[in-house]
Amino acid sequence: MIDLKVIRSKAAKLKKGQSPRVLDLFSGCGGLSLGFHAAGFNIAAAIEYNKEAARSHGVNFHPGDPAHSQARDITQTQPQDFTTALNLGPATTAFDVIIGGPPCQAFARVGRSKLREVADHPEAYRHDQRARLYINYLDYVDACIPLAVVMENVPDMLNHGGHNIAEEVAEVLFNRGYVCRYTLLNAVHYGVPQMRERMFLVAIHREVADTVAFPGATHAYDLPTGYEGTRSCALKLLVGKSSSYSPAPVAQASLPPAITAKQALQDLPAIDARKMLATGELKRGARRFDLPVSWKGEQQLSPYGELMRTWPGFAGTEEIFDHVIRYLPRDYEIFARLNPGDQYPEAFKMAEAMFAETLRKAEQASGKKIKSNSSAWKALRERIVPPYDPGKFPNKWRKMEADAPSRTLLAHLGKDSYSHIHYASEQARTISVREAARLQSFPDGFVFCGTMNPAFQQIGNAVPPLLAKAIAETLLQQLVSDGK
Secondary structure (H helix, E strand, C coil): CCCHHHHHHHHHHHHCCCCCEEEEECCCCCHHHHHHHHCCCEEEEEECCCHHHHHHHHHHHCCCCHHHHCCCCHHHCCHHHHHHHCCCCCHHHHCCEEEECCCHHHHCCHHHCCHHHHHHCHHHHCCCHHHHHHHHHHHHHHHHCCCEEEEEECHHHHCCCCCCHHHHHHHHHHCCCEEEEEEEEEHHHHCCCECCEEEEEEEEECCCCCCCCCCCCCCECCCCHHHHHHHHHHCHHHCCCCCCECCCCCCCCCCCECCCHHHHHCCCCCCCHHHHHHHCCCCCCCCCCCCCEECCCCCCCCHHHHHHHHCCCCCCCCEECCCCCCCCCCCHHHHHHCCCCCEHHHHHHHHHHHHHHHHHHHHHHHCCCCCCCCHHHHHHHHHHCCCCCCCCCCCCCEECCCCCCECCCCHHHHCCCCCCECCCCCCCCECCHHHHHHHHCCCCCCCCCCCHHHHHHHHHHCCCHHHHHHHHHHHHHHHHCCCC
16 A cells, blocks of 8 residues: 555655656656656656667766666666665655656557456466566556656557556556546647657546646647547547546647647758768768767757757757768659658659669660660669559658648657658758657757667657656646645
8 A cells, every 4th residue: 555654745845845756667768757857857767678768868867877877677676776776765755756658568468357457466477578567667656656657658558459558557546546547649739840649647646636637738730630540549448438538638729830840950950961972971881979060050940949959958059969861872862852741652653753764864875775674674773763562561751741740750760761751852861860859859959879770769769858848747736736
C-alpha cells in the first residue's frame, strides 16, 4: 500500500514552492523531460537502455555528471540501488512525479490476460521480458511513491489486438490510490509543426486531486483522414463503455493556425545537396557532428524559429554541428522534380521518365541501341530508378509541403529519411538531423549524442517537448492547487 505520510509530505513541499522532482523511465534522449523542465519541474534522474540516448539525456540535463549519462536496464536496476548510485537518498523520497512510457512492444503478449492480473501475479510471466517492462514500471511507482504518474504511448495502446491496455493500466493505478484518465492528443494542436497522434495517461494520487485535467489545444488544424482513421480505430473498444478515457480537447477553428514546416525550418542554412555532391563535400560514410555550419539567419526568423533559438537553458549558438544529411546520390535529382505532397508512386514514375530520357540521350550519343535488360541497360537504370515496388511501398517517400505541418516523424528516420524530403526543390534532399529536431520541437541548443543515424532514431522516438510542456503545465497546476 502507498504510504500516505510520504504523499502528504511531498504535496506539502510542492505547495511551499519546491519544484517537483521527476524520474523519467524509458526516457530516450529526453523529449518528455525537456517539456517538464520547461514547465518548471526538476529532472532528477532518468533510466534509458540505449547508450546514445542515455548519454544525450545526461549531457542535456546533468552536464558534467557521467553517472547520469550511463545506460541502464530497468529490469536489472532496483529502485533503491538506482537512487543510491545517484546520491538521491531513499527511493521513497527521491521523486515527486514519474513520467515515461514502456515501449509498446512490452505489451505484445500481455493481452492473454488482464494487466492487473500480471501486476498481481508477476511470477506467471517471469519468462516474458516484454511483460516484465510493465511490471518494472509499476515497481518504481510502488517504491518511489510519486504524487503523479504520466505515461505516453502510441494510440494503439487503446486497441492492441482488441485489448485496451490503457484502461487496464488505469485500473492498476486506481487500486494503488490514484485517480487516472487517458486521452489522445495530436502534437500539431500544441504548437508543434508536426502531426503526431499519441496517447497520454495521467494519474494523480487521490490525496492531491479528485480529477485529472488535460491541456486545451493552442493551435487549429484539420487532420487528414489517415490520422482521423487511426484515432477512430484506437477508440473502437470505448464505444458504449464507461472507462477512464477523456475525449481530446477540441481545437477550435478560432485558434491560431498550426505551425508549418516552412515556419519551422526557413531560417536554417540552406544545404544544396547536388552542389555538395558535385564538389565532393558530400561523401559516403558516417555523418559525425564535428563540422560546424554557421547559422547566418539568412531567411526571416519566424516566432517558432525564435523560440527554437532562444529556449531558456537550451539556446542555440552561431554554429550548428548536426545540420547534416544523408548521402543519396541516386535520388537528389528525383527530389528536385517532385511536387509537394508527392509520395513514392510519383517518385517512381518520375524516375522512370528520367531513365527513359537518359537512355535516349545515351543512345543518341553512341549511335547505338541499348538493348532492353542488357547489362548496360540495367546499370543505367540502377543509377536512376529506385528498386522498390510502388505498389508495395506507396508511403515510403514523401515530399514535405512548405505551408503545412510535417507528417509524423518515426524512429525509422534512423534507417532512412525518405518520409521527409525537404520542401525546397532547389535543396533537393531529405531533412537534416537539426531539421528533424526542429519539426519535433527540440530547441537548437539541445544536444544529440552519437552519429547521424542514432540521432535521427532518438528524435523519431521522442515525445515533442512542446506537447510535453503543455501536459506538464496542466499537471503542475493540479499538484500545487489548494482545491484539494
